Amino acid sequence: MVIRTLKNVVAAVGAAWIAQMLHLNFATAASVIAMLSLLDTQKQTFSVAWKRFYTAIIGLVISLAAFNLFGYNIISLGIFLLVFVPVATRLKAKEGIVVNTVIATHYLSYGVMTMPNVLNEMMLLGIGIGVGILLNLHMPSLEPDLIEAQQDIEQSMKQFFLNMSEKLIQMDRNAGSDFESFKALERRIKKAKKKASKAQENFIFSKHQDYVAYFQMRLDQFYWMLYMQKHFERIFVTQREAKAMGEFIHKAAHQFTPTNDASFLLIELAALREDFMKKELPKDLLIFENYASLFQLMNDLEIFLELKVKYLEDDLMPV
Structure with missing residues (x-):
């Protein structure tokens, strides 16, 4: 002002x-x-x-x-x-x-x-x-604000994955979602994207980093997090697959950086899915439904990771 x-x-x-x-x-x-x-x-x-x-x-x-x-x-x-x-x-x-x-x-x-x-x-x-x-021609730089927003959003997403991982490993039956936290994260991502759009228009004579694409990628990932939460809440049986999935999600949680390539995580996830499919399907209806939710969770996570890979392939990464 x-x-x-x-x-x-x-x-x-x-x-x-x-x-x-x-x-x-x-x-x-x-x-x-x-x-x-x-x-x-x-x-x-x-x-x-x-x-x-x-x-x-x-x-x-x-x-x-x-x-x-x-x-x-x-x-x-x-x-x-x-x-x-x-x-x-x-x-x-x-x-x-x-x-x-x-x-x-x-x-x-x-x-x-x-x-x-x-x-x-x-x-x-x-x-x-x-x-x-x-x-x-002189505009105040918004980049410090964008970097701060980037780190804040990544930390929130990381915490979401860590919480999910812990509950899967411990078979925690009190796995209710925090609706207000989800809405707050969505608002922060949209606000950051809007600020990034303004920053992009502020520097037409310089090669300004494309944070718009970055925050759009995170917003797309956020919507798949909602699906993950929905399917995750249905997985409450003591089975080694749930624990293995929890350990994989824990590993993925520590990969939240702008420059991290999620390709190797997709390879590991594919191997994990193949291992799950080798096991005989359960005959108990409840356990079968939990297996179905577990596989749906894997599919959601796969798309989540693919969004990051595509973002990096498009060479739109802020550095």
């Missing part, structure tokens, strides 16, 4: 000062344009600057026609707006409406559209946009 306030002050004063130094009419209008050009991200700043530039050319043509055909009066200004606003809206460039309306009122005040007058307005526009872009 403090940085944004300072930018607005510098933009307003700096743009007006430059305009006055160049002896431009309506010099303070450059302040308004500069402040309107200070957007949240660099990407937005350049996008809006381009829209205001080309709509200024369109506005110039419409102003020239309106004022010369109907005179320099309020009615002509209204006609200008009746034509310009729908055109800007159709071009998805509404950001140019306010600025070009201000420019049109200047033409109305001049009472004539001469080349010096038009040049004056284009220079005001250029100064305002230029100062806004220059100030927005």
Whole structure:
């Protein structure tokens, strides 16, 4: 908030000062344009600057026609707006409406559209946009926040796996899920992804790390954790397979890092599944249902790990 306030002050004063130094009419209008050009991200700043530039050319043509055909009066200004606003809206460039309306009122005040007058307005526009872009070239880095969020999310996921592992090994029958913890984790991942999207737009001239893909991968994994929890809660029989699965999950829990390749875990999981399938299926219905849940848990975990492998194969890993 403090940085944004300072930018607005510098933009307003700096743009007006430059305009006055160049002896431009309506010099303070450059302040308004500069402040309107200070957007949240660099990407937005350049996008809006381009829209205001080309709509200024369109506005110039419409102003020239309106004022010369109907005179320099309020009615002509209204006609200008009746034509310009729908055109800007159709071009998805509404950001140019306010600025070009201000420019049109200047033409109305001049009472004539001469080349010096038009040049004056284009220079005001250029100064305002230029100062806004220059100030927005500096954006505070969000990377420390993203790294902290990354570590927090990984720790939460790791704890989920450790808890599941312990309960499987100990055959804990009190394995109820903590719904609020799950919802809190989901909110943290979505918040981190939103912040990563903003960071990505803030640095269009630098190779910014793609944390967006990372947090999307973790969000996809989170939804498979929900399936894992659902199937896990049905596994409460004393069998060596449950213990073996618990030990494997314990090992997987210690692999939560951005750079860890889960391929070797998939190989071990496949071997574990093959070992389970060699055993004769139980005839007791309850034990059979538990076996089914155990295999469903393995399938969920396999997809969970595959998401990480695919993420690394796409070379989107933050380093």
